[in-house]
Amino acid sequence: MSIPRIFCLIGLFAILVSSGCATRLGPGSIKSSHRPYNDSVIETLNEQLLLNLVRLKYRDNPYFIEVSSITAQQSLEGTLAATGTLPTLSSRLQGIGIGGGGTYIDNPTITFQPLQGEEFIQKLMAPIPMEAILKLTQSGWSINRVLRLTVEQANHLHNAPTASGPTPDEAPEFQEFKNVAMRLRDLQKTHGLDVVLDGDDVAMVIDSSRITQSEGLEIRKMFGCASRGSKIQLSTKPKKHRGPDELYIQPRSIIGMLFLLSHNIKVPRAHVDEGLVTVTRNEDGSPFDWGNVSGDLLQVHSSPSVPLNSFVKIRYRNTWFYIKDNDLESKSTFMLLNQLYNLLAGDIKKAAPVLTIPVG
Numbered sequence: 313m314s315i316p317r318i319f320c321l322i323g324l325f326a327i328l329v330s331s332g333c334a335t336r337l338g339p340g341s342i343k344s345s346h347r348p349y350n351d352s353v354i355e356t357l358n359e360q361l362l363l364n365l366v367r368l369k370y371r372d373n374p375y376f377i378e379v380s381s382i383t384a385q386q387s388l389e390g391t392l393a394a395t396g397t398l399p400t401l402s403s404r405l406q407g408i409g410i411g412g413g414g415t416y417i418d419n420p421t422i423t424f425q426p427l428q429g430e431e432f433i434q435k436l437m438a439p440i441p442m443e444a445i446l447k448l449t450q451s452g453w454s455i456n457r458v459l460r461l462t463v464e465q466a467n468h469l470h471n472a473p474t475a476s477g478p479t480p481d482e483a484p485e486f487q488e489f490k491n492v493a494m495r496l497r498d499l500q501k502t503h504g505l506d507v508v509l510d511g512d513d514v515a516m517v518i519d520s521s522r523i524t525q526s527e528g529l530e531i532r533k534m535f536g537c538a539s540r541g542s543k544i545q546l547s548t549k550p551k552k553h554r555g556p557d558e559l560y561i562q563p564r565s566i567i568g569m570l571f572l573l574s575h576n577i578k579v580p581r582a583h584v585d586e587g588l589v590t591v592t593r594n595e596d597g598s599p600f601d602w603g604n605v606s607g608d609l610l611q612v613h614s615s616p617s618v619p620l621n622s623f624v625k626i627r628y629r630n631t632w633f634y635i636k637d638n639d640l641e642s643k644s645t646f647m648l649l650n651q652l653y654n655l656l657a658g659d660i661k662k663a664a665p666v667l668t669i670p671v672g
Contacts, residue, residue: 349420353379358624361650365612366626366633368574370588371478374567376432381423439563442514442546444655449500449507453648456497457609460490461569461648465562467536472605476568479575479590483600490605492534499523499531507546516544516559535559566653573649576602577612580631588629610645611635 356379364374440462448458459466464473469492472484496516499505504523507516518528520542528542537544537559547558554560564572579589592600603611615632619625623643625634635642 349382353382355624357650358646359626361646361653362612362624362633362635363626363628365570365574366577366628368571369479369577369579370583370629371590374570379422383421383423436567437565439548439565440652442548442561442563444652445561445563446507446509446514448648448651454497455500455505455507456493457645457648459493459496460606460609461572461645462564462652463489463561464564464568465489465560466492467560469535472572473562475572475575475605476564477571479571480592481590483592483594484605486605492531495531495534499527505531510543510545514546516546518542518544569649569652573606573610573645576606576610577633578614580614580616583629583631608641610642611639612642 360376364376367374445458445462448462449455460471464471464476466489469489470485471489471493472486474480474482474484475486496505499518502522504519504527505516506519507514509515510517518531520528532544535544537557541557545555545558546561547554548561548563549558551560575592583589584591592602594600601607612633612635613619615634616630617632619632619634619636621637622634623637623639624646625632627633635646637643
């Protein structure tokens with residue numbers, strides 16, 4: 313083989329190596345790194361939400377940290393070498409060698425933002441606006457799930473208002489509200505009822521073409537509304553500032569929703585015996601079952617060993633807490649809770665202090 317041809321082959325080899333590197337560091341790097349980062353962030357946020365639910369069950373302080381940015385710097389350092397013995401007039405080229413090496417470097421920089429301070433605490437503790445309830449019901453969420461999670465009281469109907477804080481000692485009042493919410497869901501599925509924006513207010517509209525007059529009267533009677541029209545006006549105003557046909561709504565706060573769902577977490581019997589959690593009791597002294605309040609919305613189980621087929625799991629107090637992957641009702645409520653949290657806490661992220669950690 314002639315010397316020029318050999319060095320042409322070496323040059324061709326260098327071009328192929330460099331083009332392959334460019335493909336990996338260009339579009340290929342996006343494809344290979346985007347999914348792992350995306351999966352890691354959502355998994356981390358799910359674990360944080362579950363962790364804070366469990367913390368509240370044990371009356372431990374919740375804490376929220378957001379991943380605000382990820383900057384990934386990628387590079388490839390390579391070498392290419394060729395060796396050989398130059399020919400004499402009476403010999404051929406001998407001892408040809410081609411070698412090379414490369415190092416792929418990925419140095420991500422991740423920025424964390426602890427969500428804290430007076431403004432965040434106020435957002436966490438303030439009742440959610442009626443507009444949030446409106447948006448959720450109009451975007452396809454079950455009115456039963458939305459109302460039971462976000463509302464403490466509707467006129468004389470109470471939806472476990474004592475559950476919006478640390479686990480109470482006495483059983484809450486909830487059953488009548490739950491029955492009404494489930495009845496509204498039946499009407500929603502047949503398009504007989506909708507939640508709409510009526511001017512500057514939010515209202516429930518009853519479609520008389522899809523439900524009977526007696527059903528409409530039944531709904532108003534359950535809520536204690538005097539109105540006989542097709543609309544039931546929803547109001548958060550004090551009693552002296554609202555009409556007799558308006559339905560008073562007391563929304564929950566985000567922290568109230570977290571507390572509500574935390575009470576039904578299944579903890580090890582040993583933790584109950586040690587007094588690490590509060591046991592709510594009925595009037596006769598028997599243990600109250602929080603599954604009756606929110607068991608069909610969210611169920612968090614516990615296990616001494618790593619659970620199999622879990623949607624999200626965390627380890628806390630030497631115990632695994634998890635949501636089953638095939639528990640679609642719990643996953644739906646968990647998603648709804650995430651949406652509400654992101655809706656109200658999103659504007660706080662811009663003002664929070666940041667913690668930047670280079671990885672590598």
